[in-house]
Amino acid sequence: MSMPRTFQAVNPATGKPLPGRFPVTSLEELHQAVELAQQAALPYGRLPGQRRAEFLSAAADQVVIHGDELVARAGEETALPEVRLRGELARTANQLRLFADLVREGSWVDARLDRPNPARVPAKPDVRSLRVPLGPVAVFGASNFPLAFSVAGGDTASALAAGCPVVAKAHPAHPATSEVAARALKRAAEQTGMPPGVFSVIYDDGFEIGLALVRHPSIRAVGFTGSRGGGLALMAAAQARPVPIPVFAEMSSVNPVVLSEAALEVGGTALVTGLTASISGSGGQLCTQPGLLFVPEGQAGDALLEEVAGRLREGPACTLLSAGIRDAYVAGTTALAGHPEVMTLQRATGEDADIHSQLYSVPLAALSASPELAHEVFGPVSLAVRYSTHSELPGVLRELEGQLTATLHALPSELPAWQDVLDVMREKAGRLILNGFPTGVEVGHAMVHGGPFPATSDGASTSVGTRAIERFSRLCAYQDFPDSLLPAELHSANPLGIWRLVDGVRTKEELATPEVTS
Known part of the structure; x- marks a missing residue:
């Protein structure tokens, strides 16, 4: 009898096998x-x-x-x-x-x-x-x-x-x-x-x-x-x-973040801090990490990216989860850095296991010409896409793949003018965020952690929150069955006291048991 094949886990910080x-x-x-x-x-x-x-x-x-x-x-x-x-x-x-x-x-x-x-x-x-x-x-x-x-x-x-x-x-x-x-x-x-x-x-x-x-x-x-x-x-x-x-x-998402110029002008330190943490937190190894930032051209956008790049530069290095993830990250960021229209804002290289957060920028037109720039690079890296007017954005956002999240930073007074952007975001993502950051997924009854392909294989469901239970159940109807053969949830007397839809009305009422005729 042959012995079973065995394997060991590896400590990604040391590269050495762990005991057992x-x-x-x-x-x-x-x-x-x-x-x-x-x-x-x-x-x-x-x-x-x-x-x-x-x-x-x-x-x-x-x-x-x-x-x-x-x-x-x-x-x-x-x-x-x-x-x-x-x-x-x-x-x-x-x-x-x-x-x-x-x-x-x-x-x-x-x-x-x-x-x-x-x-x-x-x-x-x-x-x-x-x-x-x-x-x-x-x-x-x-x-x-x-x-x-x-x-x-x-x-x-x-x-x-x-x-x-x-x-x-x-x-x-x-x-x-x-x-x-x-x-x-x-x-x-x-x-x-x-x-x-x-x-x-x-x-x-x-x-x-x-x-x-x-x-x-x-x-x-x-x-x-x-x-x-x-x-x-x-x-x-x-x-x-x-x-x-x-x-x-749940597979792939770059979680686009769109920032209006007015939002940059009032966002200040809180916006810089939030973006930096969202890009680099947990080594960027979160499915909701913002890999794509849409930043307006001009002085305000330049200042924001300079500050974020500086924060990332000063931040600690991280260890990625595995050698395979690290290799993919290095390959992905190397491809970004080597693209002729991409500008490097923050990039650190080294031969050790530590990984540093990276930030790049590219003109909006280059993203449309090279859609591979919008593909996920798993880890602490973001690509800033510079745009001139918000009217350019709906068409470009519509070209993106399906996403878990899409975020807009804008002032309340601006929102009517940004409705066309929000409409496209709803087509492309499972969760829309206003003036916040996509990382951090609250586990609750209303949360949706899903989205159109390839964010997920089934854009009609969620993997977080109580709606996730629906994925592993199906609908079943009983026609003209007596209570004795029905699940308790369908008994006329409603013995479980649950909410039910009776003749189209949501209620907990008990129903009269239908008379059985011989």
Whole structure:
């Protein structure tokens, strides 16, 4: 019998392997994990929201209990600072609790009841519908969020909340962090009596096992945060199956920020500070990092960029998450610096592992002539696009790819004149920001963290906030069923006391049980 292949994580700050070896999951082990998830799907999906809420709440508690170990392992495997990881730890626990509250209350299923009318010709049937779980979900851990978008992160929380078992694939860059997070979730499942197989984790140092997971016939959906290449590969595998499945992939975004001249004149230090932090924070390794700035030509724009470049120059160097990300960053910024129409405002080079924030500028016409300048370079770099009048912007913005965010800095009195820009932004992005900065995604009920392709593979959904639960559920209608065969959410008496849409009216009222005639 051959020994399993193993791999080690690497400390990106030192380039040296970390202690501990992790076995690559075999195809047989993968099959066992998915089959257990399939066996758990029906009993777990039938659990009342209160029981799933108990599991999610226990998972949040376990994440906190394992918090010191999670932060320590994530720090070694990502080189992210402790203060950032502590914040991410809190977010991970809080979003588990947020989904627990959501399913405990229960109205998220969007129950709808259209009462019958047998006297109508033709007779109107009794039709009732709600959202039901899809089945086992594959979740891929993200490199830049080892906690909040990984094994115990938002995709896992929203899938479990929807009633879907999860098979999580640990990111190869942080297997130890993933192992601790998986231990926390499994402990929570045991404490609350969840079906065996409701959650499991697999490991791979490459792509083979991840692709096999997506291709497994029992997997019903995929959650992914990562590169465009990785997301496209998973989408292709999912569509090539005999029965295709949805892939909810967050992939690529440069998050354009447009600044009016008046906003520059009144923005002062706060604008410079905010832009600098948004460009360089967390080493620029955030999906909402502003990689494209539209800055007016003239003295005010020159002064702003000079100040931002100076702040970036004085700021600390950072370590990127992996050698692969660093290589891609170096290649991308080298291409920017080498473009004949691009001016370098801040660029530091070196042979060590440290990376310095960079800033470039280019005329608006050059961006239209070279659309590749608007492609994402993952890391702390931004390209300032200089424009003369705001009337030039709608056409150029319309040429951009889909984005997670789009930001406008303008004075309130200017906004009517900028409506055409805002209209294009709404076409291109999932979240519009006024006089703020795109980095920082609030986890709540109204948040949208999604956008048209290639920001995501499905621009109609979000991966952050309670709306994320909708990705892992589908609509199902029951026609002329007695209450005894219906889910509790659709019973006439409304025993759960949830909000429902009854004959088009939002209400919590109890309905008279239809008489059964023999």
